Amino acid sequence: MSEGIEIRCLQTIGEREIQGLSDVLIDCVEGGASVSFMLPMTRAKAEAYWHTIAASMARGERMVFAAEDAAGTIVGTVQVILSQPENQPHRGDLAKMLVHRHARRRGVGTALLVAAERSALSAGKTLLVLDTANGDAERLYTRQGWQRCGQIPDYALLPNGTPCATTIFYKFLFQPMSA
Numbered sequence: 001m002s003e004g005i006e007i008r009c010l011q012t013i014g015e016r017e018i019q020g021l022s023d024v025l026i027d028c029v030e031g032g033a034s035v036s037f038m039l040p041m042t043r044a045k046a047e048a049y050w051h052t053i054a055a056s057m058a059r060g061e062r063m064v065f066a067a068e069d070a071a072g073t074i075v076g077t078v079q080v081i082l083s084q085p086e087n088q089p090h091r092g093d094l095a096k097m098l099v100h101r102h103a104r105r106r107g108v109g110t111a112l113l114v115a116a117e118r119s120a121l122s123a124g125k126t127l128l129v130l131d132t133a134n135g136d137a138e139r140l141y142t143r144q145g146w147q148r149c150g151q152i153p154d155y156a157l158l159p160n161g162t163p164c165a166t167t168i169f170y171k172f173l174f175q176p177m178s179a
Helices: 015-030 043-058 108-122 135-143
Strands: 006-009 062-068 074-081 091-099 127-132 147-157 163-172
Touching (some): 006 108, 015 043, 015 091, 074 108, 091 108, 108 127, 127 135, 135 147, 135 163
Antiparallel strands (some): 006 062, 127 163, 147 163
């Protein structure tokens, strides 16, 4: 794990967390990340998003992880969406893997991913899926044992409105019986 970085599975999202998570989200969107938001990325839009996520988390629909540096500043986050259709109780979605630009290439993404995978398995999930439009993230997922399924052209828009492709990945959190 990155030196001085602590990963926490948040039990609640209070105002301190809303502010820190919003800082990370705003930085990532302003840096061009295709994570469901368009420019301009306002603080109000970021805070509204995290309040919605806090309510979803309180209903047990997802887990939210925060990476904090030695000063306690949130520098990254990832979510595991637990709530799935009744025919997919074994599956979760990895979502919103975000690392502040100043904290990248220090192991934060890897630490978040490992924590999310372990917690998903503990929650009874044996398969995770995700999508990404970022080459650096693709390399991270591949290094961590995720399998690339393919790429969908023009799947989403970058924050500036430019269409971008999205790559789909999956990972079994155990050795599947069909393998």
